[in-house]
Amino acid sequence: MARTTNRTATYEAPPNIALVKYWGVRDRALALPYNSSLSVTLERMRSRTSVRFDSDLDDDAVVLNGEEASGGPRDGVVRFLDRVRTMAQRSDWAEVRSANNFPTASGLASSASGFAALAGAASAAAGLRLSDRALSQLARYGSGSASRSIYGGFVEWRAGRRPDGRDCYARPLYPPRHWPALVDLVVLVEGAPVKEVRSADAMQQSVATSPAFARRQREVPARLAGMRRAIGDRDADRLFPLVMEECDSFREVCETTRPTLDYLTATSRAVLGEVRALNREAGRPLAAYTHDAGAHVHVFTLDRHLPRVRRRIAGLPGIERTLVLRPGPGSRRIP
Numbered sequence: 074m075a076r077t078t079n080r081t082a083t084y085e086a087p088p089n090i091a092l093v094k095y096w097g098v099r100d101r102a103l104a105l106p107y108n109s110s111l112s113v114t115l116e117r118m119r120s121r122t123s124v125r126f127d128s129d130l131d132d133d134a135v136v137l138n139g140e141e142a143s144g145g146p147r148d149g150v151v152r153f154l155d156r157v158r159t160m161a162q163r164s165d166w167a168e169v170r171s172a173n174n175f176p177t178a179s180g181l182a183s184s185a186s187g188f189a190a191l192a193g194a195a196s197a198a199a200g201l202r203l204s205d206r207a208l209s210q211l212a213r214y215g216s217g218s219a220s221r222s223i224y225g226g227f228v229e230w231r232a233g234r235r236p237d238g239r240d241c242y243a244r245p246l247y248p249p250r251h252w253p254a255l256v257d258l259v260v261l262v263e264g265a266p267v268k269e270v271r272s273a274d275a276m277q278q279s280v281a282t283s284p285a286f287a288r289r290q291r292e293v294p295a296r297l298a299g300m301r302r303a304i305g306d307r308d309a310d311r312l313f314p315l316v317m318e319e320c321d322s323f324r325e326v327c328e329t330t331r332p333t334l335d336y337l338t339a340t341s342r343a344v345l346g347e348v349r350a351l352n353r354e355a356g357r358p359l360a361a362y363t364h365d366a367g368a369h370v371h372v373f374t375l376d377r378h379l380p381r382v383r384r385r386i387a388g389l390p391g392i393e394r395t396l397v398l399r400p401g402p403g404s405r406r407i408p
């Protein structure tokens with residue numbers, strides 16, 4: 074059923090950094106993950122996306138950061154629009170304009186913020202009125218991590234058990250201001266390579282070839298539950314070791330994948346080493362490192378340790394710059 078009304082909607086959405094990683098798809102058609110994951114939504118960085126359905130258009134038009142998109146990035150958006158058209162029972166084409174207020178090639182998760190913003194803007198422009206939960210379920214088809222960017226603060230994406238995916242969705246655990254002293258020192262390393270393989274494909278190589286994958290699946294639920302409690306209690310002494318253990322487990326799976334997945338540079342590894350050294354010297358966890366499928370490192374610490382941690386890390390050779398981010402709000406419609 075074609076509609077003749079033109080509708081525009083604009084959404085803004087943030088990136089997030091996973092403390093428990095999503096890595097492995099159990100059902101590709103429904104975009105269901107093997108394990109639940111947990112993330113912190115980040116402040117300040119935003120993707121802003123406008124979608125306009127228009128029966129006068131004769132194809133979808135996708136403009137990303139001011140340039141007409143083509144190839145993989147365009148195909149991903151068009152497939153996502155097709156899903157929204159099916160849900161809304163409409164057949165008209167759309168114009169999508171999306172821009173990030175941070176460098177896309179910087180390796181800071183732009184697919185999470187991008188698809189979370191697209192889920193909101195495309196569904197609203199198509200006339201659907203989706204709950205936040207339904208938006209998180211829609212966003213995962215663009216990028217799994219996007220399901221978590223709907224919410225602010227500390228967010229869990231529940232893998233669920235049902236084959237139909239109805240119990241797979243993100244939910245907010247704690248609001249952005251829950252733990253004001255917690256900061257994410259984002260460490261941008263020089264010469265971070267551009268991702269060659271999409272995470273969605275790379276993780277399936279891990280499922281198929283990494284001998285560490287099955288063990289990781291058994292360990293993740295306890296780690297996630299421990300983190301949820303440690304965040305609830307604002308207890309860095311319990312949280313930070315779990316964050317690093319989880320990151321090490323993710324990296325082990327990547328490194329034992331065939332062909333191997335190596336996302337870090339020598340500088341990224343030096344940052345991990347420096348955090349370990351700092352914690353050893355202090356005799357307790359002052360900071361925790363984590364990284365996604367990229368070379369930049371996120372170092373979580375508390376306000377009172379930040380000057381010391383930042384001085385040590387920013388002084389390492391090969392660091393482009395560091396920025397301090399706190400937990401921030403989720404995605405929202407822009408009037």
Ligand code: DP6
Pocket residue numbers: 090091093094095096110184185215216217218219271272273364365366
């Ligand atoms: C390591 O499927 O969300 O960041 O589709 O390639 O953008 P792309 O990524 P996605 O995979 C995210 C993998 C991760 C861990 C995480 O964010 O949970």
